Amino acid sequence: MTTPKITTATIRAMKGSGQKIAALTAYDYPMAKMLDESGVPFLLVGDSLGMVVLGYPDTTQVTMPEMVHHLRAAARAKPHALLGCDLPFNSYGTVASAVANAKVLVDAGAEFVKAEGGREIFPQIEAIIADGIPFCGHLGMLPQHVLEEGGYRLKGKEEAEHQRLLEDAQLLAAAGAFALVLELVIPPVAKEITRSISVPTIGIGSGPDCDGQILVTQDLTGSFPWFKPRFVQPMANCAMEIKSAVATWKKSLG
């Protein structure tokens, strides 16, 4: 039996189907292939690659050429999964740059693009969608703004923030975003947003009630042992496996 290609329509149809959307990051060919072979329907070349692959302290230094390099590698896996890519920091400050850079990512193999923010980047989001490029929103904690925020913090606790998140989610869904990532949104607010919009929410550190969950694969697999987000329960310890394989091999050399 051939595995059907996952599209944005497939992901949208998963909302309310009783099946949670499993989403993971993939920054290169082998990881995209392994995750695809594991049946993960939603793959993201996230700008988190800046931290877990390139060694930057946060995502603010990631460039378009770096995203394109990793996206091309992941796209060579030709996954059945839907493959998307983040627009990195400073690549969508204006409508013109947002559309131009989204097109660069599509040319490099992205089947959708994602950018961080709500009403403050709404003209850019509208223009990307008007150009026929599938768009995934990202609300809540916006890692590209971590320096202004002074750290990673939970969102939606204050009433004004709660209302703003809800309104932004509705705005993006109405504009045609096919899905929304909710990062570090307090669980009751993530649940309320999920119930109030017709497109799927994909949570990260936002509780169990989103339509799907996304993780940085290195966090899930224990491949980046120097930092572990509080909300992640690693399912493997790949860093330890690698070190142990190397130690065994080194010993075998005599």
Ligand code: KIV
């Ligand atoms: O950069 C990233 O990988 C992301 C996901 C973890 C949501 O934005």
